[in-house]
Amino acid sequence: MAEERSLPPMLRRMWGREPVPRRGPRPRLDLATITAAAIEIADAEGLAGVSMAAVASRVGVATTALYRYVDSKEDLLTCMADGVAPEPPDPAGLSxxxxxxxxxxxxxxxxxxxxxxxxxxxxxxxxxxxxxxxxxxxxxxxxxxxxxxxxxxxxxxxxxxxxxxxxxxxxxxxxxxxxxxxxxxxGADDYGELLAEMLDPATYPALSAAMRGGAMRGAAxxxxxxxxxxxxxxxxxxxxxxxxxxxx
Structure with missing residues (x-):
């Protein structure tokens, strides 16, 4: 029987496979809350605005406390890429x-x-x-x-x-x-006209003919x-x- 692969800590958290401690205070946060906060920042400011400090401030904890749930920004980005996905479309009745x-x-x-x-x-x-x-x-x-x-x-x-x-x-x-x-x-229309002027029909016969024929025409x-x-x-x-x- 093949030995079970050990998952990295972040994947264990994402899949809910991290052991739950039986003692000690109950955690104030969870990975879903942290991920949602990071997504909100990214939507508003882009990835440049996403930092461990910014996310910690958004959820109301010290930056050091965030590392109890997320080991690095790279791990946080992995969670964000998954957390932003909604439910897939319902396949009922579709070919x-x-x-x-x-x-x-x-x-x-x-x-x-x-x-x-x-x-x-x-x-x-x-x-x-x-x-x-x-x-x-x-x-x-x-x-x-x-x-x-x-x-x-x-x-x-x-x-x-x-x-x-x-x-x-x-x-x-x-x-x-x-x-x-x-x-x-x-736009693409202007681009087609530019290429029609630039291209030598002897070197680019097919592309030149397409541009001169208006292949990009009508595309604003x-x-x-x-x-x-x-x-x-x-x-x-x-x-x-x-x-x-x-x-x-």
Missing amino acids: WRDYLALWTRAQRDILLRHTWLLSITQYAPPLGPRRLLWLDRALAALAGTGLDDGEKMNVASTLTGYALTDAALARAAESGFPELDQSGVE GWTDDADFTFGLGLLLDGVEQLISRRSS
Whole structure:
């Protein structure tokens, strides 16, 4: 029998597996309260405003007292990335495709509401109970499709990556692109016109033709919900084709 893996202290706390002391005063705080306070600060001030001292002040304790519950700011960020996730969408009555479309859009919306998440979740696998519940629901939606568990995991990670990329682009567009400040480019439409002027058709025949043909025309901003929907449809079309191959 394999030896049970020892969880780091923060994961034990997140999953409620830390031993409860039988003696001594009852703790004034809990990890959920601390995490919620840190999320409030991040939403208002960004991650730059999140410090152990700031969170301690928000919950009304000395900074040293906070270390009884959170060992470091890095651990606190891990808790925040999990604690900010709401319940995943209800799959009742939805096909796998409709559910995963809703699931992916909901992930992107969380990132757009809490843009500081983009700095700490881009490459981190889910570890907390809330985010892993989202993964569980995605896998459950694919039950009966004929995909094996590894393929289901890859589908979920691909859709999560798409939500992250789209949210990051939207955030960057909102902040502006410093390298374009002097060019008069304010959106994708302007960007297309700039490229049409810059590109040499002999070197960039396909891209030049697309820009001169107005591929970016009509796009006032850098991101559009129709673009997100189009890309999501492409991904789900691919999953549907994979399912079809497995069934045949």
